[in-house]
Structures are given as structure tokens and as C-alpha cells.
Amino acid sequence: MNPMANPLINSGAAPVATPFFFYLLAGLSIVGALLMITRRNAVHSALALILTLLSVAGLYLMLYAPFVAGVQIIVYGGGIMVLFLFVIMLVNIERVSRERQFNRMWPVGLLASCALLALFLGALEKGKSLLPDRLMQIPEASNTQGIAALLYGDAGRMGQYTFAFEIASLLLLVAILGAVIMTKKKI
Amino acid sequence: MVPITTIHYLVVAAALFVLGVVGVLTRRNVVIVLMSIELILNAVNLNLVAFSRMWGNLYGQAFAIFIVVDAAAEAAVGLGILIAFFRNKETIHVDEIDLLKW
Amino acid sequence: MLNELMSYLGSTVPPGIAGNQLWALIYVLVVFAGVSATVLCMNWIERKVLAHFQIRLGPMRVGPHGLLQPFADALKLLLKEDIVPAGADVAAFWIAPVLGLVAAFTVYCVIPFGPSQAVTDMNIGILFMLGVSSLGALAIVTAGWASNSHYPLMGALRSSAQIVSYEVAMGMAVVSAVLMTSLNTKGIGTLSMIGIVEAQREQGVWFLFKFFPLGVLAFAVFAIAMVAETNRAPFDLPEAESELTAGFHTEYSGLRWSFFMLAEYAAMIAVSSIAVTLWLGGWMRPFPNLLSGNFWDFVFSLFPALTFGGLAAMAFLGTTRMPPHPYFRIQKIGIGVFAVLLGLLALLLLAIAIGGRGDDVNIAGRLREGVDYVYWFLLKVAIFMYLFIWYRATWPRYRFDQLMAVGWKVMLPISLGVLILTAIVGVVVS
Numbered sequence: 002m003n004p005m006a007n008p009l010i011n012s013g014a015a016p017v018a019t020p021f022f023f024y025l026l027a028g029l030s031i032v033g034a035l036l037m038i039t040r041r042n043a044v045h046s047a048l049a050l051i052l053t054l055l056s057v058a059g060l061y062l063m064l065y066a067p068f069v070a071g072v073q074i075i076v077y078g079g080g081i082m083v084l085f086l087f088v089i090m091l092v093n094i095e096r097v098s099r100e101r102q103f104n105r106m107w108p109v110g111l112l113a114s115c116a117l118l119a120l121f122l123g124a125l126e127k128g129k130s131l132l133p134d135r136l137m138q139i140p141e142a143s144n145t146q147g148i149a150a151l152l153y154g155d156a157g158r159m160g161q162y163t164f165a166f167e168i169a170s171l172l173l174l175v176a177i178l179g180a181v182i183m184t185k186k187k188i
Numbered sequence: 189m190v191p192i193t194t195i196h197y198l199v200v201a202a203a204l205f206v207l208g209v210v211g212v213l214t215r216r217n218v219v220i221v222l223m224s225i226e227l228i229l230n231a232v233n234l235n236l237v238a239f240s241r242m243w244g245n246l247y248g249q250a251f252a253i254f255i256v257v258d259a260a261a262e263a264a265v266g267l268g269i270l271i272a273f274f275r276n277k278e279t280i281h282v283d284e285i286d287l288l289k290w
Numbered sequence: 291m292l293n294e295l296m297s298y299l300g301s302t303v304p305p306g307i308a309g310n311q312l313w314a315l316i317y318v319l320v321v322f323a324g325v326s327a328t329v330l331c332m333n334w335i336e337r338k339v340l341a342h343f344q345i346r347l348g349p350m351r352v353g354p355h356g357l358l359q360p361f362a363d364a365l366k367l368l369l370k371e372d373i374v375p376a377g378a379d380v381a382a383f384w385i386a387p388v389l390g391l392v393a394a395f396t397v398y399c400v401i402p403f404g405p406s407q408a409v410t411d412m413n414i415g416i417l418f419m420l421g422v423s424s425l426g427a428l429a430i431v432t433a434g435w436a437s438n439s440h441y442p443l444m445g446a447l448r449s450s451a452q453i454v455s456y457e458v459a460m461g462m463a464v465v466s467a468v469l470m471t472s473l474n475t476k477g478i479g480t481l482s483m484i485g486i487v488e489a490q491r492e493q494g495v496w497f498l499f500k501f502f503p504l505g506v507l508a509f510a511v512f513a514i515a516m517v518a519e520t521n522r523a524p525f526d527l528p529e530a531e532s533e534l535t536a537g538f539h540t541e542y543s544g545l546r547w548s549f550f551m552l553a554e555y556a557a558m559i560a561v562s563s564i565a566v567t568l569w570l571g572g573w574m575r576p577f578p579n580l581l582s583g584n585f586w587d588f589v590f591s592l593f594p595a596l597t598f599g600g601l602a603a604m605a606f607l608g609t610t611r612m613p614p615h616p617y618f619r620i621q622k623i624g625i626g627v628f629a630v631l632l633g634l635l636a637l638l639l640l641a642i643a644i645g646g647r648g649d650d651v652n653i654a655g656r657l658r659e660g661v662d663y664v665y666w667f668l669l670k671v672a673i674f675m676y677l678f679i680w681y682r683a684t685w686p687r688y689r690f691d692q693l694m695a696v697g698w699k700v701m702l703p704i705s706l707g708v709l710i711l712t713a714i715v716g717v718v719v720s
Contacts, residue, residue: 023192027200034204034227038211043219044382044435050223051428053204057230064197064241069233069249069256071417076256079424079457081226081263083450086431088267089219090443092274103214104283110213114206121202125195132194132242142413144246145481151250162250169257176261180268186275 023063030056041102043089051082068145197238204231216281222266229259299653304484306410317409321398329555330360336679343683354625355608370544375438378541382436387542387549390429394553396422397560402484404573404663415483416464419564423519426557427453430538433550437541445537448690449521449528455694456518459701463512466504466709467568470497473716487572494579496571504712509569511705516561518697520554523682527690562674570670573663584648591643591658594665598636605629
């Protein structure tokens, strides 16, 4: 698809995002991720992950994706992290926080991750020329409607992702049943 | 200040992904491993939404919503497994969960 | 800057949309100060109203009729010793009240006090409000954990389980109200708060009365769920003093406890605002279609002045009924001054109502319209606040298993049923 043929690219609206907010949110998310993987106390890790998730929601807002940002805050921030905090409180044993936190293979893991990072940065460097040089403007006001049209379909036809949407709801049902059955004491 | 392009977002997503991978590979606490997996999924989401903005259509955002749904389901099931296992053997260290049956 | 100041007065969109940063900042400060002042007033009103329900007088000593009691409480809380329990998780102990306060206050960015009297209008307004208020549950869990004591932990786990359960029913009720917005002429619904009130204005009916009884049922589900969301009676087992010694904020004292109290009252006002915006027509005056025309517009625009005039009259009555003992002289003067201030405010509102009557183009008319919109919105929210206090005074509290049973077995099926029926009726009607 030729990006220059897209009529949205010539809308010429002023960008909402300033570099200051981008660097702030990106920095917060990376700091949160670093704190999360290094804390001894699991509750501190969970709080750091909440910081990361909220910063990523802010980054979504800067990318003109308000609906995904809203979904991120509700599902991740209000749902998944509460679940994690509950489980941390259920399984937390005092002696755990005094034992060894990193496993024996940590140099190998770190080395492999550095190799992965080098691979990613190399791929980004090489592929830079493939990306179009202007960011498009997605109309922000109809973001929810656009996603609804993809997920539910409009004007009487099925959307492109309607079937996948139904499968996703079935997936959630199966996950709920599985989690309930696994945590019951007597089946 | 260089204007913020898609590459900036992709670099942030790559950094988050690698930090998540480090968390999965090096930590012993199962809950922190599961949280690192959530971080990996978030990095992928950021990538998708950045590309959706780049191309100007909403397919990336719709797929990102599916990934959020999937991450929620997986967190629930993973934590359920953890609790069920914790009931049998009182440990939350990954390297102590190494027997299929005892 | 003067340009920015003046350009807002003629605009029809909130300053956040118009890019007017000065007015957006002014609105943020005004809303923040207003909510804090309202929480102080709510403290006094709650104690007085509860007392009068229980046929006693409440605080009478600190100021005339206890009017300065909230200030004394705030001063005491600020000066109290900052106790951190032994073995508590210090980082989490510090972060939890701040997180709760931030979550409770951030939602005020999208609350519409009028069609252009809001900080901003996000096009995912209601989604944002639901999401950010669900971050409050995180603050409660963190607070309970950080206190390193079993009563707070039990209270926190119960409280957050309750919040998460009733959030589901609340979300379904909200979705059924949002569905009704799509029955307007364009056929497109909206999630923005201002858009929802505009949809009610276009369809000429408050969503409370739409598709009777579906609107009422959705509103009832939301009204019950919002009481459970904010941990207020009758769903206040996690923080009731006779059960769990104040639950998750047991170990918090002084300024930190006041953060939790601020967060609780701010969350109450926020969910009441959601209910008012979604079902009760937001800033619209009652009977805009039945009693329309200049005369009725003028009559309804006199209501702010009449309300404050009534309050001034009550304060004046309090002045005259003070005992004639010299010890009460200062209190008499105090309440007299209060009555005079309320009277001056009533006169000012009367001047605005008379000066701007009949027109909506130049500045007096716009000022009157703005005052009217904000007044009707705040009046409806104040009714909800009074209802909160009434519930607390009247009903016994639910046991925790009964609470969870109601949340999952009664609220969720009813809200699902209302949602499906609303969708079916909406498709059939349009």
C-alpha cells in the first residue's frame, strides 16, 4: 500500500504530541520496567509494573489511540494488576524475600537478552528506509467508531474481525472456567 | 529536537520487550516471571499501535485489543496454576518447581 | 493572554478542546479547590444530617452550629504525629494514599458542568472515568498490604473484591445508557460525557425515563453499584468500625488518613456525576420541552438565587434563635455574618438572572446560562450526596457474603438483561 496515496497524510494538522511528553512517558515506562525486574519485594514490582502500564497508556494517547488507552487502563490497571496483587498477598511467604532472587543462569540470560536487543536495534536500523517519512493523522474523534466498525461491522455487514471477536470472548470464558476449576479445593 | 517518528516508539517497544525477556529468564519468583510476560505483551502492543498510526488505519489497534484480552486470560490462568501448585508444594521459586510427579 | 481570556467567553466547547490553556488551567484549579471545599462541607453536612436523623444535634460547639468543625478537623489531622507501623512496607505505605487521591481526582477532568464548562471533553470520556476510578481499588489493596497488620489486610481484600465485583454491573449499566445515545438523528452513539448529555437534549428525554422501565432499571443498578463502589453504607463492611476497626485505613493517621477520606468523598461525587450525566440529563433544567419559552426559562433561572436565598434565611433564623447569653455572642455574630454572605450571594445570582434574561448572545446572557448549567448539575449531585447520607443513616449493613451474592447473582443478571432488552428495543424503534 503506497502511503503517499492515503488521503490522510496530507491533512497537515499540528501534532498533538510534543517531544517532552514522549521522552517523559517513555522514560517512565522504561524506569518502571527496570524497577519491576530488579525489586526483591513482589509488591514493589507490581507497583512498578503499574507505573509502566500507565505510561504505556499515555503513549497510546500520543499515538492517537484513545480507545486502546482506555482499554489498557481499565483491563490492565484495574483488572490484571489487582489480580496480581491479590495473588502476591496469597502466596507471599516472609522467607522468600530473603532468599536468592535471581536464578543461577542469570549471566546467560542477560547475554541472550543483550543479543536480542542488538538484533532488534539492527533490524530497526536496517529497516528505517522502508518506513514512510511522515506520520499519518488518524482522525481521533471517530476512533471508537472505527474500531467498532472493524470489530462489529457496520451497515449490516460483518466486520473484518467479528469472528475473531467472538472467538476472543470464548477464550475468556474458557479461561474463567479453567481458573475457577484449578483453584477449587475440591472439584 | 528531532521530531518524534515511528522509530522512536519502536525503540521503546524493543527496550520494554528485552527488559521483559530479562525478567523471564533471570528471576526466580513465579509472580515476577508472569509480570514480565505481561510486559512483553505490552511491548508488542505498543509496536502494533505505533505501526497502526504509521499506516493510518485501525487494524493495529484492533489487534492490540485482542492482545489485551489474551493477556488478561493468560494472567488469570497462569495465576490459577500458580495457586494450585502453591497448595501442593509451598514454593514460588521457578527452579524448585522441577518435578513432574513425586 | 487577554485574548485567551476573552475567547473562551464566547466559545461553545470546553477549553481543553479549544486549546485554551489558560482557561483549562483555571478550570483545573477551580475544580480542585471546589472538590476539596465540597469534601469539607460534606464532612459537616454528613455529621449534622446523621445526627438529626438520630434525633440529636451533632457538632454544635466549634463554630456556630458546628460550622467550623471541618476546619478544626483538618487542622488536627495536619498537626497529628505521623505514625508508620513497625514492619510496614514503607514505599507502599507512602504510595497508597497518593495513588488513591490521584485516581479519585483525575476523573474530574472530564466531568461536564455545562456544554462548555468542563476542563476538557475526551471522546472516550465515560471509559476514562470508569478506568481511572478502578485504579482506586489498587490503592486500597496496596494500603491494606503495606500496613503489615491483619485487620487492614482483611479489610483491603474484602473491599477490593467488592469494588471489582460491582464494577462489572456498573459497566453494564453504563453501556446500556451509552446504547441509548445512538438513537439520535445521526445514528452514531458517543462515549463522550458532553455528547451523552447532548444526546439526551436532542432526544428530548432524560435517559432515566427512556424506554420505561429499562432506563429506570439501568439507573437503579448503577445507583446501587455506585454505593458499593465507594464502600459506603450499606456496603461498608470493609471499613466499618464495629467489624474491622476501620479496615484498610486502620493504620493510617493524620494527613494520610485525610487523603483516604478525601479520595472517598471525591469518588462519591465523581460517581454521582456519572449518574447525573448519564441518566438525569446533566446540566439541563427540568421540563425543557414541556415548560419552554422565555417565561419559564426566566422562572427556572431564578432557582439559584432562590436556593441561596433560602439558605440565607435559614442561617438568619439560626441567628435569631441563638440563646441570648453573652457567651454566645461570638457565635451569633459568626452565623449572622454567614447569613449575610449567603444573602449577598443570592443577590448576586438574582442580578445575573435578571440581567441576562432572555438573551444568549452577549456576555450577561452567557454568564447567566453558565451559572444555570452549573447550578442544575450541582443540585442534582447534591441530591445524590444527600441520598448517600440517608442510606448510611437508615440501612443496616450487608454481611460480606450477602454483599458478594447480591453483586454477582442479582446485579449482574439484571444489568445484562437490561442491556440486551435496551439493544433489542433500540433496534426495533429505529
